[in-house]
Amino acid sequence: MSVLLKVDNLKAAYGGIHALRGVSLQVEEGEIVSVLGANGAGKSTLLKCISGVMKRTAGTIEFDGKPISNKPHEIVEAGLVQVPEARQIFAKLTVVENLRIGVGNRKDTEQIKKDFDRVYTMFPRLKEREKQYGGLLSGGEQQMLAIARGIMARPKLMMFDEPSLGLAPVIVSQVFEAIKEINAEGTSIMLIEQNANKALKISDHAYIMQTGLVVRHGTGAELLADESLSATYLGD
Numbered sequence: 001m002s003v004l005l006k007v008d009n010l011k012a013a014y015g016g017i018h019a020l021r022g023v024s025l026q027v028e029e030g031e032i033v034s035v036l037g038a039n040g041a042g043k044s045t046l047l048k049c050i051s052g053v054m055k056r057t058a059g060t061i062e063f064d065g066k067p068i069s070n071k072p073h074e075i076v077e078a079g080l081v082q083v084p085e086a087r088q089i090f091a092k093l094t095v096v097e098n099l100r101i102g103v104g105n106r107k108d109t110e111q112i113k114k115d116f117d118r119v120y121t122m123f124p125r126l127k128e129r130e131k132q133y134g135g136l137l138s139g140g141e142q143q144m145l146a147i148a149r150g151i152m153a154r155p156k157l158m159m160f161d162e163p164s165l166g167l168a169p170v171i172v173s174q175v176f177e178a179i180k181e182i183n184a185e186g187t188s189i190m191l192i193e194q195n196a197n198k199a200l201k202i203s204d205h206a207y208i209m210q211t212g213l214v215v216r217h218g219t220g221a222e223l224l225a226d227e228s229l230s231a232t233y234l235g236d
């Protein structure tokens with residue numbers, strides 16, 4: 001398997017706050033990789049640097065064998081899409097209009113039609129609400145829409161920042177099922193989650209962050225078996 005995303009010695013700061021102090025990690029093609037850690041560990045900052053919305057102060061990021069662009073839209077075009085923490089769907093656009101934004105500059109009309117069918121099969125609720133404004137969807141429905149919009153870009157790598165946050169348990173399970181399905185269809189996944197056990201169960205590899213550094217990594221199964229982890233690093 002080849003390495004799809006390689007992050008090396010990444011540093012980033014908010015003024016004097018050193019949120020990332022030298023993070024290295026990688027995602028191989030086809031993998032689900034989780035990044036876990038307590039509040040404030042730097043997980044969202046890591047994703048923001050990778051997706052180009054925040055500037056790093058040091059380190060390198062390679063995606064698909066090349067240094068990553070520093071322009072967010074070029075990163076999306078290269079096949080890396082982030083489903084952000086706060087969902088950031090467009091409240092004044094309908095469900096289908098939000099999905100069209102995900103399509104971006106794609107020209108493969110036939111495949112785009114199939115992808116609409118695919119996300120509507122994955123999330124029937126979105127089909128029912130096709131003409132409804134994004135802002136009127138429930139929290140869970142907005143999360144489904146954010147994931148579906150990401151899928152419409154046909155990315156090589158999809159990064160999720162706490163997709164289960166604030167959702168009812170049954171919806172959380174649907175979101176995890178969707179992530180597994182997206183992965184099974186060939187998209188690699190980077191997943192940030194507070195729900196450590198659920199994340200580790202579906203992960204090939206996982207990294208644990210603490211105050212801006214990776215402090216542990218291993219396979220999902222290895223970390224799942226380590227009972228000392230949650231008390232020491234995960235803050236629960």
Ligand SMILES: Nc1ncnc2c1ncn2[C@@H]1O[C@H](COP(=O)(O)OP(=O)(O)OP(=O)(O)O)[C@@H](O)[C@H]1O
Pocket residue numbers: 014017019037038039040041042043044045046
């Ligand atoms: N916009 C900002 N301005 C200043 N400091 C920030 C900003 N965003 C994050 N930080 C700080 O950077 C550090 C890392 O934050 P980050 O949001 O990356 O953590 P996180 O691991 O995603 O936490 P959580 O699990 O709570 O989402 C924290 O100490 C946080 O207070």
Ligand SMILES: [Mg+2]
Pocket residue numbers: 043044045085161
């Ligand atoms: Mg965060």
